Amino acid sequence: MTSLDTVIDKDGVRLTVDDAVATVTLTLPAKRNAQSPALWRALTEAGRALPGTVRVVVLRGEGASFSAGLDRQAFTPEGFDGEPSFLDMARGPEAELDAIIAEYQEAFTWWRRNDLVSIATVQGHAIGAGFQLALACDLRIVAEDVQFAMRETSLGLVPDLTGTRPLVHLVGYARALEICATGRFVHAEEAERTGLANLVVPVGDLDAAARDLAAALVGAPRDAVIETKALLAGALSRDVEEQRAAERAAQARRLRDLAGITD
Numbered sequence: 001m002t003s004l005d006t007v008i009d010k011d012g013v014r015l016t017v018d019d020a021v022a023t024v025t026l027t028l029p030a031k032r033n034a035q036s037p038a039l040w041r042a043l044t045e046a047g048r049a050l051p052g053t054v055r056v057v058v059l060r061g062e063g064a065s066f067s068a069g070l071d072r073q074a075f076t077p078e079g080f081d082g083e084p085s086f087l088d089m090a091r092g093p094e095a096e097l098d099a100i101i102a103e104y105q106e107a108f109t110w111w112r113r114n115d116l117v118s119i120a121t122v123q124g125h126a127i128g129a130g131f132q133l134a135l136a137c138d139l140r141i142v143a144e145d146v147q148f149a150m151r152e153t154s155l156g157l158v159p160d161l162t163g164t165r166p167l168v169h170l171v172g173y174a175r176a177l178e179i180c181a182t183g184r185f186v187h188a189e190e191a192e193r194t195g196l197a198n199l200v201v202p203v204g205d206l207d208a209a210a211r212d213l214a215a216a217l218v219g220a221p222r223d224a225v226i227e228t229k230a231l232l233a234g235a236l237s238r239d240v241e242e243q244r245a246a247e248r249a250a251q252a253r254r255l256r257d258l259a260g261i262t263d
Helices: 037-049 086-091 094-112 129-136 164-171 173-182 188-194 203-218 222-237 240-258
Strands: 005-010 013-018 021-026 056-061 117-122 125-127 139-143 147-149 199-201
Touching (some): 013 037, 056 129, 125 129, 129 164
Parallel strands (some): 056 117, 139 199
16 A cells, blocks of 8 residues: 555545555535435445554545535435435335434444544534534544534434434533534534534644644554553443453553563
């Protein structure tokens, strides 16, 4: 794999790899990177196509908006070319609808793999599916003009692309409910204050900030980062004693590895 190798470039998604850092770019700026089933399949493919050498994945959107959410064409009777419309899917068997939604969710789940650290760089609108895609990542660097919003309820729907769990973990149940139920905008200052954003920068500094953070992450020993991420990711589902035990086990693995001891 050579530096800046383009692995995928299709359906509004481009994956490039530069040694240990991969970049996934949404490439539909004329549509404010509106999302479709084809784009979701391309995102899933990007996750599966990552070389084993990749440690950090940066997610970005071309143009003024990160992603304005689901392409409204999904709700028209004709839907997308070659795709069943959402209205037709709703009329089908419940198990079939569940399987289709589960397939869509795959585009949003691989970003939190323990062997990767994912960084979303978010400018302008990140609405609905766009908000949930940013939430799918481990870390978020946002521009001063960012506008997060969860608009599904205004359409009579619910957020179903894996965004509810990270949102509650980041901002708490009450604020998450208020954000989702009202569909209001969350701007940069609130995003940073509540933990949605790790860092706020001017729009023109987004890519540089992501490069700096990626370099810092790659600078740490890979196995230690993987073990630490697993510890932190599971902390909320463990009680105190379970977390202590998990820490001991992880540290024992690291010490044995450093000492060159193999089981």
